Amino acid sequence: MTRPEHLQIVLREESDTYTRDGIFWRPLDDLMGTGVLGGTGESWAVSRKVLQPVFTSRNIRALTGRLADTINAAVDELDPAAQAGRPVAAGREMARIVNQTVVRIFFGHKIRSAEIARLTPAFEAVIASLAFRVLLPFMPEALTPRGRSYRAGIRAIDDVMFGLVEKYRDDPGEGLDIFTALCRARSAEGSGLTDQWVRDNLVGMYAAGTETTATALSWLWPLLCRHPEVAARLYEEIDRVVGGDRVGPEHLSGLTYTKQVVQEVLRLYPVGWQFPRMAVRSGTIAGTPVKEGQSLLISPYLTHHLDYVWERPDEFDPDRFAPERSAGRHRYAYFPFGGGPHQCVGNHLFHIEAQLIAASVLSRYRPEPVGAVPSRPAMGRTLRPEHELEMRLVPVGGRT
Numbered sequence: 526m527t528r529p530e531h532l533q534i535v536l537r538e539e540s541d542t543y544t545r546d547g548i549f550w551r552p553l554d555d556l557m558g559t560g561v562l563g564g565t566g567e568s569w570a571v572s573r574k575v576l577q578p579v580f581t582s583r584n585i586r587a588l589t590g591r592l593a594d595t596i597n598a599a600v601d602e603l604d605p606a607a608q609a610g611r612p613v614a615a616g617r618e619m620a621r622i623v624n625q626t627v628v629r630i631f632f633g634h635k636i637r638s639a640e641i642a643r644l645t646p647a648f649e650a651v652i653a654s655l656a657f658r659v660l661l662p663f664m665p666e667a668l669t670p671r672g673r674s675y676r677a678g679i680r681a682i683d684d685v686m687f688g689l690v691e692k693y694r695d696d697p698g699e700g701l702d703i704f705t706a707l708c709r710a711r712s713a714e715g716s717g718l719t720d721q722w723v724r725d726n727l728v729g730m731y732a733a734g735t736e737t738t739a740t741a742l743s744w745l746w747p748l749l750c751r752h753p754e755v756a757a758r759l760y761e762e763i764d765r766v767v768g769g770d771r772v773g774p775e776h777l778s779g780l781t782y783t784k785q786v787v788q789e790v791l792r793l794y795p796v797g798w799q800f801p802r803m804a805v806r807s808g809t810i811a812g813t814p815v816k817e818g819q820s821l822l823i824s825p826y827l828t829h830h831l832d833y834v835w836e837r838p839d840e841f842d843p844d845r846f847a848p849e850r851s852a853g854r855h856r857y858a859y860f861p862f863g864g865g866p867h868q869c870v871g872n873h874l875f876h877i878e879a880q881l882i883a884a885s886v887l888s889r890y891r892p893e894p895v896g897a898v899p900s901r902p903a904m905g906r907t908l909r910p911e912h913e914l915e916m917r918l919v920p921v922g923g924r925t
């Protein structure tokens with residue numbers, strides 16, 4: 526399913542008929558449980574109602590100072606390698622920076638370093654085995670590749686999460702973080718919500734929010750290495766807007782080209798490149814009959830490369846997202862975050878994170894590839910570069 530007008534029917538207009546269900550999601554049940562990602566029907570609606578307000582652009586803007594501080598501190602850790610001229614792995618560094626950032630946004634100051642140190646590798650193990658579980662849904666767990674590390678990862682996640690929930694659920698206190706919002710909803714009188722519900726939402730959001738963001742950002746570096754003209758404009762903007770400062774909320778409104786670059790990265794490589802829907806009753810889409818029980822595969826990757834929608838679709842051209850060139854584009858020509866009632870709640874958070882990370886790194890360093898620059902995606906559960914990009918970070922004229 527690729528045409529924008531059909532996507533609008535399935536994702537929005539008739540989203541009651543084409544539901545997020547079916548075989549693809551079942552292997553994730555014990556990871557996501559009854560949270561906003563795993564649940565359906567009533568349990569999804571309750572979680573969505575609590576989480577949506579946390580993720581509005583206003584609320585995310587209020588968190589931008591804390592986001593920027595965490596990102597700048599995580600980028601500081603690149604400095605020893607940069608000063609020594611030692612290459613770093615772009616994808617791995619993005620994952621590290623994103624993980625540190627997301628944990629702060631999710632838990633504020635309610636999580637300790639020892640808990641973070643247990644949580645991060647546990648999530649890595651679980652996410653590494655997800656691809657097999659999605660591809661081999663009927664295989665018994667003991668036979669699924671990485672089945673055991675998946676189970677151990679889930680146990681460690683549960684220990685940390687339930688520990689935190691127990692500590693804070695009755696007295697969540699103040700805080701704009703996601704954990705506090707979930708604990709407040711849980712403790713509200715008559716909510717009927719459980720510790721398991723808080724855990725399921727935290728786990729689901731973490732899984733949905735870290736790997737996607739890190740993978741999307743890992744594309745930025747090979748694209749800049751391959752497109753020096755885009756890189757030059759981006760550096761000019763960041764030098765002008767951020768200069769030698771530490772990046773902060775006050776810089777965001779000036780980073781308009783940076784935003785376009787990020788949008789174009791997600792057009793070429795929408796990391797959630799395919800996701801399913803199932804028809805719960807028979808219907809028709811533009812005259813084509815669809816039978817009850819039939820699964821439909823939706824692919825932002827294919828739609829973003831349609832040549833009757835996009836001029837020279839394979840080219841990296843951030844100017845497509847300049848306001849004058851975006852006017853009149855179909856809402857579903859570009860949908861890296863899905864659409865309709867299940868539209869990604871992390872959209873604003875992603876954009877702010879991505880702009881701050883790009884500006885924090887590039888105000889201090891210029892990337893230079895060491896070895897091959899990946900040019901093709903490896904199509905797994907997400908759309909990642911075919912191999913790691915090793916790059917040297919050259920300090921910008923005396924700044925670090």
Ligand code: HEM
Nearest residue numbers: 733734737738741796797800861862863867869870871875
């Ligand atoms: C580049 C980054 C991201 C991409 C490309 C992405 C993509 C998507 C897509 C395509 C969907 C729709 C799935 C469907 O309709 O079946 C979705 C849903 C969702 N995403 Fe994201 N996402 C990103 C980042 C995030 C972040 C940072 C968070 C949270 C911290 C997040 C949380 C969610 C949640 C909770 C849903 C389910 C919403 C619902 O069903 O009501 N995502 N995402």
